[in-house]
Amino acid sequence: MKKDLKIIFTGPVGAGKTTAINAISDTDTVSTNESSTDELRYRKNTTTVAMDYGIINMVDNKRVHLYGTPGQERFDFMWDILIQGGMGLVLLVDNARPDPLEDMQFFLQRFGDFIQRTRVAIGVTRMDISSTPRLNEYQALLNDQTRNIPLFEVDARVRQDVSILVQSLLHSLDHQKRE
Amino acid sequence: MQARETTIEAPPVRIAALGIDERIRNSLRLFFHDSCKDRFQLVEEETADAVIIDLDHKKGVRLAQEQRQLHPSTPVIVISREPRETGSLISLLKPLKKRSLAKALLRAEAQAKEPQNLSSTLPSLQIATAPAMPAEESGDDVVMEGAPSSSAGYQIARHLAEKDIHAFLGSTPDIDTNSAQQQTNIRYDPNSFFQGKLRQITAMMKQKGQAVRLQFSDEAFIILYPDEEIAQINMSESRLGALSAVPISPGGLSFSFCDDLFSPDEVAADSLMRLDALMWKTALWASRGRIPYDTDLHRAVALDRWPNLTRLLLLPNTLEIAALWAEQPHSLIETAAKLKIPQRYVFGFYSAVFALGLANTGETMKSLDYIPIAADAGEKQPTSTSWLSNWIPFFRSKNG
Ligand SMILES: Nc1nc2c(ncn2[C@@H]2O[C@H](COP(=O)(O)OP(=O)(O)O)[C@@H](O)[C@H]2O)c(=O)[nH]1
Numbered sequence: 236m237k238k239d240l241k242i243i244f245t246g247p248v249g250a251g252k253t254t255a256i257n258a259i260s261d262t263d264t265v266s267t268n269e270s271s272t273d274e275l276r277y278r279k280n281t282t283t284v285a286m287d288y289g290i291i292n293m294v295d296n297k298r299v300h301l302y303g304t305p306g307q308e309r310f311d312f313m314w315d316i317l318i319q320g321g322m323g324l325v326l327l328v329d330n331a332r333p334d335p336l337e338d339m340q341f342f343l344q345r346f347g348d349f350i351q352r353t354r355v356a357i358g359v360t361r362m363d364i365s366s367t368p369r370l371n372e373y374q375a376l377l378n379d380q381t382r383n384i385p386l387f388e389v390d391a392r393v394r395q396d397v398s399i400l401v402q403s404l405l406h407s408l409d410h411q412k413r414e
Numbered sequence: 415m416q417a418r419e420t421t422i423e424a425p426p427v428r429i430a431a432l433g434i435d436e437r438i439r440n441s442l443r444l445f446f447h448d449s450c451k452d453r454f455q456l457v458e459e460e461t462a463d464a465v466i467i468d469l470d471h472k473k474g475v476r477l478a479q480e481q482r483q484l485h486p487s488t489p490v491i492v493i494s495r496e497p498r499e500t501g502s503l504i505s506l507l508k509p510l511k512k513r514s515l516a517k518a519l520l521r522a523e524a525q526a527k528e529p530q531n532l533s534s535t536l537p538s539l540q541i542a543t544a545p546a547m548p549a550e551e552s553g554d555d556v557v558m559e560g561a562p563s564s565s566a567g568y569q570i571a572r573h574l575a576e577k578d579i580h581a582f583l584g585s586t587p588d589i590d591t592n593s594a595q596q597q598t599n600i601r602y603d604p605n606s607f608f609q610g611k612l613r614q615i616t617a618m619m620k621q622k623g624q625a626v627r628l629q630f631s632d633e634a635f636i637i638l639y640p641d642e643e644i645a646q647i648n649m650s651e652s653r654l655g656a657l658s659a660v661p662i663s664p665g666g667l668s669f670s671f672c673d674d675l676f677s678p679d680e681v682a683a684d685s686l687m688r689l690d691a692l693m694w695k696t697a698l699w700a701s702r703g704r705i706p707y708d709t710d711l712h713r714a715v716a717l718d719r720w721p722n723l724t725r726l727l728l729l730p731n732t733l734e735i736a737a738l739w740a741e742q743p744h745s746l747i748e749t750a751a752k753l754k755i756p757q758r759y760v761f762g763f764y765s766a767v768f769a770l771g772l773a774n775t776g777e778t779m780k781s782l783d784y785i786p787i788a789a790d791a792g793e794k795q796p797t798s799t800s801w802l803s804n805w806i807p808f809f810r811s812k813n814g
Pocket residue numbers: 246247248249250251252253254255279283306360361362363364389390391392813814
């Protein structure tokens with residue numbers, strides 16, 4: 236396996252991408268923020284417009300580079316640039332948004348080609364704020380996917396949660412059937 | 415785009431606080447997080463690298479003795495109001511001071527690393543963590559004295575100390591599949607253990623839609639709530655472990671339907687456990703690295719879906735086995751060989767996913783009468799008393 240891996244974090248604004256990358260990175264992450272405009276009604280006072288970046292040092296000297304996609308569709312063009320060379324996708328879905336199931340479908344669709352070539356792992360965040368929909372509703376939608384996708388409840392602020400999510404993705408990549 | 419890199423070797427040192435009330439626990443959490451930059455982490459007893467015991471607690475002395483007997487190599491820090499004869503234990507006087515507590519923790523850490531230089535079974539993809547030195551701060555009081563707590567401590571343990579792994583995975587060596595005797599040694603009947611009773615009772619409960627109370631003694635009980643898919647567990651972790659690890663005679667378990675309304679406010683948050691986490695854990699305790707008796711060692715196993723592993727007890731190589739079975743079905747024997755891990759790790763994981771109804775071996779699955787429990791979040795838990803929130807301070811959250 237190559238020594239360095241590139242993993243992309245994506246998901247709607249506020250799902251916890253910046254937080255998750257921060258929580259798991261061994262470095263101080265670099266993120267370029269611009270103040271939110273008012274039409275973005277989010278509790279956050281900054282929102283990511285460029286990208287988040289962090290590194291995980293693995294036990295065996297591998298390094299995993301983490302990149303977060305800017306969350307707003309006006310920066311959509313960057314997504315395709317960002318995923319170049321990516322080995323896998325971490326999708327964070329904010330369970331407290333109006334239609335998180337639809338959010339998941341949107342992102343799975345949007346990154347469909349990429350996921351087909353690589354692997355994806357899904358973390359449902361903010362379940363402490365909104366406990367519904369429940370994980371089995373997500374699972375039901377995932378039954379349509381060709382692959383068995385790791386899906387966990389994740390609190391993006393909790394390193395261990397993010398770590399398990401990322402490890403599930405890395406191990407899936409490790410064991411993928413080479414067609 | 416630049417990033418500063420820090421390379422780190424050691425995972426956080428896991429500390430269990432025994433006989434220590436919630437207020438002091440919280441202070442410890444804060445201290446570990448703020449002053450020690452998460453070099454230390456508060457965990458359950460079963461996963462601890464070192465323990466802190468309050469000798470002023472009515473069970474304190476006994477807890478300390480038990481520790482010595484059960485885990486002689488685990489460093490023990492004892493705290494007390496009056497000076498005491500504590501032998502080889504690291505002792506501290508109350509009220510605790512940051513500086514002396516930090517020193518005691520560092521001593522405990524050093525002791526924990528000395529005795530057994532266990533070869534690591536961590537998966538190669540294990541992510542290194544980033545502990546920092548405790549800040550040597552002025553001697554402010556960090557922890558006040560508080561009333562002893564009787565809480566049983568049911569946070570979801572996610573990581574195990576290696577020395578305690580045998581409680582869940584046993585120590586049976588790899589078997590020769592040609593030996594009939596060895597084939598029997600690795601099998602057990604889930605239905606004769608608490609695991610099986612729990613499965614039956616849960617199925618009934620879901621049909622009736624009514625809570626169930628399992629009474630074990632005057633004080634010890636478990637209430638299962640169908641809608642919330644939560645168990646309230648009123649017994650110690652070790653008692654639950656003992657209950658789960660030994661076969662239960664027919665009729666040896668009394669339960670009744672009850673109409674207790676689930677009111678998490680009145681229940682100590684740490685006595686709550688998700689049903690799937692309970693079934694998972696009781697299955698591991700029962701199996702101790704064995705498999706249900708009619709399992710075919712050579713039949714390929716697929717994972718129907720990923721269990722909610724962020725909220726379940728993780729054993730060595732759990733993520734690796736799950737990923738393998740999610741990607742490419744393998745038999746139990748092949749799995750151990752391919753991943754180069756002890757067979758009992760694979761067997762234990764199989765028994766746990768089997769208990770949740772997620773292990774798919776083709777035919778056997780169809781005869782399983784178990785209705786899988788949705789691996790979802792505990793519903794209706796108020797955010798303020800969410801037991802999950804107890805975990806949050808353990809980890810870095812730079813974004814506040
Ligand atoms: N309560 C709660 N807050 C969360 C959780 N995950 C992330 N957050 C918070 O959600 C907010 C938005 O996260 P952020 O990383 O900025 O989202 P991004 O837009 O995807 O980068 C932050 O304040 C996080 O601390 C969670 O599971 N529970």
